[in-house]
Amino acid sequence: MSALYGTxxxxxxxxxxxxxxxxxDQQGREYLDFxxxxxxxxxxxxxxxxxxxxxxxxxxxxxxxxVFTIPEQERLGQRLVDLTFADRVFFTNSGAEAxxxxxxxxxxxxxxxxxxxxxxxxxxxGSFHGRTLGTIAAGGNxxxxxxxxPPMPGFKHTKPGDLEAVKALIGPQTCGILIEPVQGEGxxxxxxxxxxxxxxxxxxEHGLVLILDEVQCGFGRTGRFFAHEWxxxxxxxxxxxxxxxxxxxxxxCLATEEVAASMVPGTHGSTYGGNPLACTxxxxxxxxxxxxxxxxxxxxxxxxxxxxxxxxxxxxxDYVLEMRGKGLLAGIKIAPPVRDFVARLRDDHQxxxxxxxxxxxxxxxxxxxxxxxxxxxxxxxxxxFDAIEAxxxxxxxxS
Ligand SMILES: Cc1ncc(COP(=O)(O)O)c(C=O)c1O
Numbered sequence: 001m002s003a004l005y006g007t008x009x010x011x012x013x014x015x016x017x018x019x020x021x022x023x024x025d026q027q028g029r030e031y032l033d034f035x036x037x038x039x040x041x042x043x044x045x046x047x048x049x050x051x052x053x054x055x056x057x058x059x060x061x062x063x064x065x066x067v068f069t070i071p072e073q074e075r076l077g078q079r080l081v082d083l084t085f086a087d088r089v090f091f092t093n094s095g096a097e098a099x100x101x102x103x104x105x106x107x108x109x110x111x112x113x114x115x116x117x118x119x120x121x122x123x124x125x126g127s128f129h130g131r132t133l134g135t136i137a138a139g140g141n142x143x144x145x146x147x148x149x150p151p152m153p154g155f156k157h158t159k160p161g162d163l164e165a166v167k168a169l170i171g172p173q174t175c176g177i178l179i180e181p182v183q184g185e186g187x188x189x190x191x192x193x194x195x196x197x198x199x200x201x202x203x204x205e206h207g208l209v210l211i212l213d214e215v216q217c218g219f220g221r222t223g224r225f226f227a228h229e230w231x232x233x234x235x236x237x238x239x240x241x242x243x244x245x246x247x248x249x250x251x252x253c254l255a256t257e258e259v260a261a262s263m264v265p266g267t268h269g270s271t272y273g274g275n276p277l278a279c280t281x282x283x284x285x286x287x288x289x290x291x292x293x294x295x296x297x298x299x300x301x302x303x304x305x306x307x308x309x310x311x312x313x314x315x316x317x318d319y320v321l322e323m324r325g326k327g328l329l330a331g332i333k334i335a336p337p338v339r340d341f342v343a344r345l346r347d348d349h350q351x352x353x354x355x356x357x358x359x360x361x362x363x364x365x366x367x368x369x370x371x372x373x374x375x376x377x378x379x380x381x382x383x384x385f386d387a388i389e390a391x392x393x394x395x396x397x398x399s
Contacts, residue, residue, distance in 0.1 A: 011346065018045025021366050021373050023352065034365040034377050035352035039184065039216045039329070042243035043288055044366035050246050053284035054277070063275045072279035079286055083225060085234045086254035090263070091274025093249045095215035095241035096130025099178075101253035102239045103134055105263055106176040106209045107154075112262030120173040121211070124160040126186030126357060127179070129213055138178060160191060163198040170202070176209040176236075177202070181227035184216035187358035188324040188331025196231035209236040209259055215251070219243035220289050220367055222327035223299030230326070243289075243367075248281040250274075289367075298367045301374065302327030305363065308378045316385045324360055328367055331360040336388055348387065349380040 015023045015031075021044050023031045036042065043050060057072075064070060077089040090105075092098045103121065110118040121138065129135040136144045137152035145151050158165040166177065177199050183189040203210040212235045217227040219240060228235055236259050241251030252274075272278070288294060306323070309332055313320035324331035334341060338355035345351040356362045365373065 011343070013346065020044040020046075021369050029350065031346070031350045031352050032373065032377055032380065033352045034363045035354050036364050036366050037247065038242070038354060039221060039364045040242045040245070041247050042220060042367045043246050043285065044368050045247075047246065047288065047368075049288060050281060050284050054248070054281055057277055057280040061276045063272070063277065065271070066269065066274065070274060070276055070279060072276050072283060073274040076274075076279045076282045076286065079283070080252065080254060083290065084238070084254060085256065086238065087257035088255050088260035088263075090253045090255075090260075090268065091279065092241070092251035092253065092270060093272050093278070094130070094251050095213075095239065096132045096135045097270065097273070098215060098239035098241050098251035098253045099129045099135050099138060099213060100132060101268060102178070102211045102213075102237045102255075103138065104268055105237055105253065105255050105259055106211055108262050108267060109209060109259040110175045117173055118175040119154050120156060120171070121154060121176050121178050122156050122158065122166055122169050122174060123178045124180075124183075125157050126160065126183050126189065127213070128183070128185035129178070129180075129215075160189065161195055163195065163202065166199065167202060170206050170208070174206065174208060176211050178211040178213065180213045180215075180217060181231070182217040182222060182326050182329050184329065184362070185356055187333075187356050187360045188329060188362050190227075190324070190326040191231075193231045196228060196233055200231075200233040200235075203236070211235065211237040211239070213239050215239055215241045217326070217329050219285075220295055220298050221329045221364070223295060223302045225289070225295065227326060227329075244282055244285060245278060246281060246285040248278050250278040250282050294367070298328055301367075301369055301371070302330070304371050305330050305365075305374050308374050309363075312378055312381060315382065319385045319388070325362075328363075328365060328369070330363045331356055332363075333358060333360050335359075341384065344384050344387070345380065349384055351377055351380040351384075 014026055016026050017024050021033050023033050080089050090101050107119045123138050127139050129138045134152050137155050140157040156169045181191050212228050214226050237255045239253050244250050309323055319335050320332050322333035338359045338361055342355050345353055354362045
């Protein structure tokens with residue numbers, strides 16, 4: 001029996017190395033990676049720029065402390081500020097910590113304005129914000145809350161897409177609205193432009209802060225640097241993680257000067273957050289994502305993936321029920337149970353994908369994929385549906 005906590009339903013498969021969009025197991029068998037360590041490996045595996053940068057940094061300095069100036073952290077923070085709506089950045093090690101910082105920033109903004117009772121955040125059903133006590137309360141998923149005592153107060157939930165329902169929840173204690181522009185774990189649901197713009201308008205009308213969780217959908221995954229750019233809106237706070245480190249644990253909370261101004265010494269902190277090694281890698285990831293043509297490529301591949309999935313849906317209408325997502329955060333709602341289907345793809349067809357809520361198969365390849373990789377994935381998906389069809393036919397014939 002493993003010595004580890006039994007918190008993950010792990011497969012026995014263990015990988016030894018990776019290269020680009022391919023992973024190789026301990027027997028040398030090749031897998032096509034449409035999973036990306038859950039949207040982390042944006043540049044695939046063993047990207048030469050990331051590897052050489054990390055190796056060089058390892059010879060110099062690994063960790064100091066946030067009580068000293070960390071030049072690579074300053075540089076990454078400034079680059080993110082120059083690129084986005086943000087004026088201030090706090091670095092973390094994970095997505096949940098980035099969301100925690102976002103929640104604390106929003107609440108403290110009102111506290112500092114003399115409105116300490118305004119701490120409530122409106123969030124959405126089907127969302128996922130992490131596994132800390134604060135972020136499971138923000139997500140509101142009963143199965144993640146069960147057994148861990150009373151949920152942290154201060155969150156109200158409603159269905160995404162219904163602006164009137166959001167408006168009805170706004171009260172004197174509301175401080176902000178928290179949403180994933182594309183829900184990942186919940187079922188790969190992209191919010192409409194109208195809904196995102198409506199939320200911005202509601203925040204403006206009621207003096208609330210708009211907090212976006214771009215941990216999964218940000219950093220280029222949808223074909224823009226941030227997914228909210230498709231709606232042409234300016235948020236107040238954005239949480240990012242996953243792709244920002246390309247596989248090195250790193251996250252960040254980005255905010256405007258106005259909301260972040262009260263986060264002074266003593267209000268927040270992290271031992272590791274933004275350490276020299278993490279930020280050196282973060283800068284290398286940013287070099288690649290901001291290189292001319294990179295996001296155009298993601299955009300193009302997102303469109304090609306959408307087109308190929310449509311073809312697949314036409315060929316297998318009994319299996320592919322609905323298309324979901326945006327760019328290279330794509331999903332198909334399928335008829336066969338998604339957990340079994342993910343295992344079948346992995347074990348019989350060497351395609352790595354991942355399930356999401358509502359029986360959706362999530363396809364989140366590295367952003368460097370080519371159309372040939374997409375075609376290969378489609379042929380593996382087709383072969384998996386064919387195999388199910390053949391098994392169903394032979395069971396029917398036998399009975
Ligand atoms: C949208 C979103 N927010 C937050 C998180 C939590 O990130 P982490 O697991 O790095 O804490 C995740 C993780 O999957 C996520 O998808």
